[in-house]
Amino acid sequence: MKETAYNQINPLIRLKETELLSNAQYEQLLTAKTVEELKDILKNTVYNAYMTDDFAEKFDYIYAKEKGKLYEWLYEMAPEPEVITIYTSRATFHNLKVLTKAELTGRDLDYLFLDDGRYSIETLKSAIRTRVSTELPEALMDAILEVLDYFQESSTLQAIDIIYDRNFLTFQRQLAESLENKDIVREVAAFIDLTNISTMARGIIQGQHENFLSTVLSNSGTIAKENFLAYAKQSLQAFTDFTLNTAYGGLLTAIVSTSTKELDLIAFEKVKDNYLTSLYDKAKIMAFGPLPLLAFLNAKEVEWKNLRLILVGKRSGFPLEVIRERMRMTDDL
Numbered sequence: 001m002k003e004t005a006y007n008q009i010n011p012l013i014r015l016k017e018t019e020l021l022s023n024a025q026y027e028q029l030l031t032a033k034t035v036e037e038l039k040d041i042l043k044n045t046v047y048n049a050y051m052t053d054d055f056a057e058k059f060d061y062i063y064a065k066e067k068g069k070l071y072e073w074l075y076e077m078a079p080e081p082e083v084i085t086i087y088t089s090r091a092t093f094h095n096l097k098v099l100t101k102a103e104l105t106g107r108d109l110d111y112l113f114l115d116d117g118r119y120s121i122e123t124l125k126s127a128i129r130t131r132v133s134t135e136l137p138e139a140l141m142d143a144i145l146e147v148l149d150y151f152q153e154s155s156t157l158q159a160i161d162i163i164y165d166r167n168f169l170t171f172q173r174q175l176a177e178s179l180e181n182k183d184i185v186r187e188v189a190a191f192i193d194l195t196n197i198s199t200m201a202r203g204i205i206q207g208q209h210e211n212f213l214s215t216v217l218s219n220s221g222t223i224a225k226e227n228f229l230a231y232a233k234q235s236l237q238a239f240t241d242f243t244l245n246t247a248y249g250g251l252l253t254a255i256v257s258t259s260t261k262e263l264d265l266i267a268f269e270k271v272k273d274n275y276l277t278s279l280y281d282k283a284k285i286m287a288f289g290p291l292p293l294l295a296f297l298n299a300k301e302v303e304w305k306n307l308r309l310i311l312v313g314k315r316s317g318f319p320l321e322v323i324r325e326r327m328r329m330t331d332d333l
Contacts, residue, residue, distance in 0.1 A: 004288055005079040005080070006079060006288055006289055006290060006292070006293065007287070007288060008077075009077045009078060009079070009293065010287060010288065010292050010293070012077065013292050013293055013296045014292070016296055017296055017299070019045075019046045020299055020300070020303055020330070021045060021303055021306075021307070021330075023330075025041065025044075025045065026306070026310075026327075026330075028041045029041055029042075029307075029310050030310060030320060030323060030324060031320070032314065034314070035056050035311070035314050035315060038056075038310070038311070038314060039051050039055055039056075042055075047307075050062045056311050056314075056315055059307070059308060059311050060308070063304050063307075063308065064114050064115065065115065067091070067114070067115065067300075067304070068091075068114070068115025068116065068117055069115075069117075070117070070300065071084060071087070071088050071091075071115070071116060071117025071118070072115075072117040072118075073117075074117070074293070074297075075088075075117050075118060078290075078293060080179060080290060081118075082175050082178055082179055083179065083184075083290045083293055083294060084117070084293075084297075085118070085175055086172060086175050086176065086184070086188065086294065087294075087297045087298075087301070088116040088117055088118060089116075089168065089171055089172065089175070090168070091114040091115070091116035092116045092118070092119060092124075092140070093143075093164050093165070093167070093168040093171075094112075094114055095113055095114060095116065095119070095121070095124055096124060096128070096140070096143065096144065096147075096164055097160055097161055097164050098112045098113065099113070099121070099124050099125055099128055100128050100144070100147055100148070100160055100164075101157060101160055103125070103128045103129060104151055104157075104160075105157075119135065119136065123135050123136070124136075127140075127141065127144055128144055128148070131144070131145060131148065139167070139170075139171050139174060140171070142167070143163070143164060143167035143168075143171070146163055146167065147159070147160055147163045147164060150163060162215055162216050163215075165216065166215070166216060166217075166218055169192050169195065169218035169220050169221075170218060170220050172188050172191065172192065172220070173185075173188055173189070173192060173220035173221075175188070176188035176189070179290065181289070181290060181291075183279070183282070183291050184290065184291070184294065186279060187276060187279045187280070187294070189220075189221055189222050190248075190275065190276060190279065191276060192218050192220050192221035192222075193221040193222055193223050193246075193247075193248065194248065194272045194275070194276075195218070195221075195272075196217050196218055196221055196223065196225075196228060197223075197228075197243055197248070197252075197263075197268075198265065198268055198269070198272070199213075199216055199217060200213065200217065200228045200231065200239060201236060201239060201240075201263055201265055201268075202265065203216070203232075204231065204232075204234070204235070204236045204239055205236060205265075208232075209232070210229055210232040210233070213228070213229060213232050214229055217229070222247070223246060227242075236262045236263065237260065237261045237262050239263075240252075240256055240261060240262050240263045241261075243263065244256070248275075251271060251275050252268075252271070254271070255267040255268060255271055270326065270328060273302065273305070273328045273329070274328060274329040276298065277298055277299075277302060277328070277329050277330075278329070280294065280295035280298055280299075283295035299330065302328045302329070302330055303330070305328055306327050306328055306330070309323060309326055309327060310323060310327075313326075
C-alpha cells in the first residue's frame with residue numbers, strides 16, 4: 001500500500017502524541033510523596049477520568065480497558081490493519097493461552113482476558129472448542145491446532161505457553177514481511193532476536209536441555225536458532241561472549257557483570273525496551289507511512305509500563321532512585 005494512505009490517520013496520531021505524559025509530568029509523579037498526590041497530578045492528564053479512590057489498585061484493569069479502546073479505534077482508522085496487529089497480537093496470543101488452558105482444564109479464566117480490539121472472547125473460545133473459525137486468520141488457527149494436537153499426546157500445561165510463544169514470534173515476522181516496510185521488519189526482527197537471547201540465557205540458567213530450547217526458540221529472527229543451540233550445554237558466560245559478537249553486542253556490553261562476565265537479565269528487559277523504542281526515532285520527522293502509528297503504539301506501551309512502575313513503587317515504598325532506574329526511555333527521558 002502507498003505510504004500516502006496514512007495521510008489521514010497520521011495527523012490524528014500527532015494529536016494523540018500530545019496527550020502522552022511529558023518529562024515534567026514524570027518528574028512530578030516521581031517526586032510525589034503519596035499516592036493521593038500522584039492522583040492529583042494525573043487529574044491534569046488523559047487519566048483524569050480514572051482518578052477514583054481505588055485507581056492505584058485497579059490500574060491493571062484500567063490499563064487493559066484503555067488499551068482495548070485504543071486498539072479498537074486504531075483498527076477503525078488504520079489503512080492496513082496488519083500494522084495494528086503487530087501490537088495487538090501480543091494480547092491475542094495471551095488470550096489464546098488463557099482460554100486454551102481454561103478449555104482443557106475446565107477452569108473459568110475469563111477474568112484474565114485482555115481486549116485486543118479485534119477478537120471477542122466468544123470468538124476465541126469457539127475456535128478453541130470447535131477447532132474451526134471463519135474469523136481468525138490461518139496462522140492463529142494453525143497455532144491453536146498445534147497446541148490442541150500436542151495436548152492429546154502430553155498433558156503438560158507448560159507446553160501451551162511454549163507453543164503459543166513460538167507461534168507468536170513467527171506470526172510477528174509474517175505480519176512485518178507482509179507490510180513490505182524495511183523499518184517494521186527491522187524492529188520486529190530485533191524484537192525476536194532479543195527475545196531469543198533472553199530465552200536462551202534463562203534456559204541456560206535453568207539447565208534446560210537442547211530439545212526444550214529448540215522448541216522455545218524462534219527461527220524468525222536474524223540470528224539462526226542453531227547458533228543459539230550451540231550453547232545449550234555451555235555456561236552463561238560463554239553465551240554472553242557469543243551475544244557480544246552479534247549485532248547487539250554494543251547494546252549488551254553495558255549490562256554484562258564485571259565480576260561474573262554474564263548478562264544481567266534483570267537489566268536486560270529495560271535495555272531491550274529502550275533499544276526497540278530507539279528504532280522509532282526516525283518516525284518523529286515522517287509525515288507518511290505506518291511508522292508514526294507504530295511509534296505511537298510503542299510510546300503508549302512504554303507510558304503504561306512507566307506509570308505502573310511508579311504506582312507500584314509508591315505503594316511499596318521503593319526509593320525514588322530505584323523507581324527512576326527501572327523506568328523505560330521515552331522521548332523526554
